[in-house]
Amino acid sequence: MSSAFAYAPAPESRSVVDLAPSYGLFIDGEFTEGTGGGLRKTVSPATEEVLAEYTQGTAEDVDRAVQAARRAFEKWSALPGAERAKYLFRIARIIQERSRELAVLETLDNGKPIREARDADLPLVAAHFFYYAGWADKLGHAGFGPDPRPLGVAGQVIPWNFPLLMLAWKVAPALACGNTVVLKPAETTPLSALFFADICRQAGLPKGVVNIVTGDGSTGASLVAHPGIDKVAFTGSTEVGKAIARTVAGTDKKLTLELGGKAANIVFDDAAVDQAVEGIVNGIFFNQGHVCCAGSRLLVQESIQDELLDALKRRMATLRVGDPLDKNTDIGAINSAEQLARITELAAAGEAEGAERWSPSCELPGSGYWFAPTLFTGVTQAHRIAREEVFGPVLSVLTFRTPEEAVAKANNTPYGLSAGIWTEKGSRMLWMANQLRAGVIWSNTFNKFDPASPFGGYKESGFGREGGRHGLEAYLNV
The missing domain is CATH 3.40.309.10 (Aldehyde Dehydrogenase; Chain A, domain 2)
Structure with a gap:
């Protein structure tokens, strides 16, 4: 008789996730159709089942989102830090309340085990918003001068391996510092970012503070090259990171890159x-x-x-x-x-x-x-x-x-x-x-992360740091 311990199937129900057949872009606080009319499909890697259609953003769509973020920046950056913190705290609490739904969604769209999405990703997502909410009214004590100012509009491009966590790494410090955001999720995992757009509405975040433009690499390239972007943050491959650095070279845009590794x-x-x-x-x-x-x-x-x-x-x-x-x-x-x-x-x-x-x-x-x-x-x-x-x-x-x-x-x-x-x-x-x-x-450990600890690399792994006090610097005019 085998001594192996057999595990019976323990499937998590997907009924907690209510997927629409099609999704538009999130611009100026509302979901809207794209100007190009193009649609893409996102599939479940585990089954190859089509989960939903989403919009292929164009350069015109990116421009609309950047303009909305620019308009929202004036009022958002003028808010006292304690007021911005309230929105971040609210977002963090809603993420906790919807964590089961978001974990199932991330597993469906990404293919990662539900145990990891539930026990690693989602707690860290909420923790990053809680952490940076705490910094929003203390920026003068972060070590970057007595009165650091936000940069403006941040263009952020995130990868498919940790879709919601990479969003949190970028959006939370940007908002805490008083910037507004245009974010492009990866083309194979757009759904959690679109659900996050709904969380922003649920939290009452002012229109235009966060904008989500979906699409493939051409959409990301349009965002990076847009003259209305003041700061670019990218996590992904070294090859694409080099292309972004070439695009940004000679401009006054600030840039952080978190790229590949071979640890x-x-x-x-x-x-x-x-x-x-x-x-x-x-x-x-x-x-x-x-x-x-x-x-x-x-x-x-x-x-x-x-x-x-x-x-x-x-x-x-x-x-x-x-x-x-x-x-x-x-x-x-x-x-x-x-x-x-x-x-x-x-x-x-x-x-x-x-x-x-x-x-x-x-x-x-x-x-x-x-x-x-x-x-x-x-x-x-x-x-x-x-x-x-x-x-x-x-x-x-x-x-x-x-x-x-x-x-x-x-x-x-x-x-x-x-x-x-x-x-x-x-x-x-x-x-x-x-x-x-x-x-x-x-x-004597590996893959341990904490929102208070900075993360980033050297050489072809990129430059700049995300997380911790160090993660504020990239979003401040210091």
Whole structure:
């Protein structure tokens, strides 16, 4: 008789989400049709079911939204900080009240497990609005001068991996500082931003303070290039980030970029192995590996390689892949067919270049976009899977003998977003942290976030910081 513990299905009902068949743009406090008449479809990655149609925003639509934000800026920026804080507190409370609905919506549109949307994303979304509400009347004490002023209209472009959380990271500090916003969500995950527009109306936010323009990359390009935008914030790929930097160059627009990553998760021989294994799994398989700061390169000290990999494979064999709405699911669907093709191509390159591929036995659903959790050993620093961002549930394993070698290998990347260190020695943690060229470094944990802590990278991972007191600076004229 098998000793494995069997889990019965525990599906979350999707009835809590009331989806309209079609959505317009949110401009000047109202939903409105686009000027171009174009519509796009957003699908569930788990089933390929069409969830809704939404509007393909044009340059004219972007201009309407920017004009609305400009008109709203005069009154919004003139409000006392304590008054702006009331709106942010109200938004945070409504997000908490509607958290189950929003978590199910995010899982439907994104493909991530409901457990992660419910227990990680939504609490952090509300926490960011609560946190920045607290700053709204204290900007003079943030360290940016006695009377810092807002910039004006912020153009914000967010990715598909954490749609609502990335919205919160950008909208909350912008509003707290007195700016108004035009936001473009990712083309594969527009729904939570459109629901957020309804939350803004529910909170009584003045018209034009937040505007949502949906569409593909051309809509985002129009927003970034619009002369009425005072600040651009982008989270996404390094390739697009470079294009945005070229567009903004020579203008007086402020810019922050949070781009790709190829983080090293470094395990020393004195680390607690079981704890490290949990951190490795969380570092690369959380959100299907769709995480810019994912620990996609495991650097393990040579003397414990076999012990650690045996434990890691045992743990990976327990991961449950399947229906994202099932509360038992650990790994959900890949967000899109395009992203699945990218992951598949890079994994094939890993095998072709001589690395050894391993995945636990798991049955993938017949419809939707799926990729089994995958481990590569025998990886060298020259392999594509060790150099390029896979943005999927694929882990590359390299070894090292000394701390100096670990640092050299960890820093041997064009990226510099995050890193993890696993050791019992505090002195080694601090020494490593000083040597690693990464914006966020975790010690004996991974993927821990707090709205009071800044986040951002170096090199091709971008510049600027989001979160914490540091996240205010990008939205203030200091």
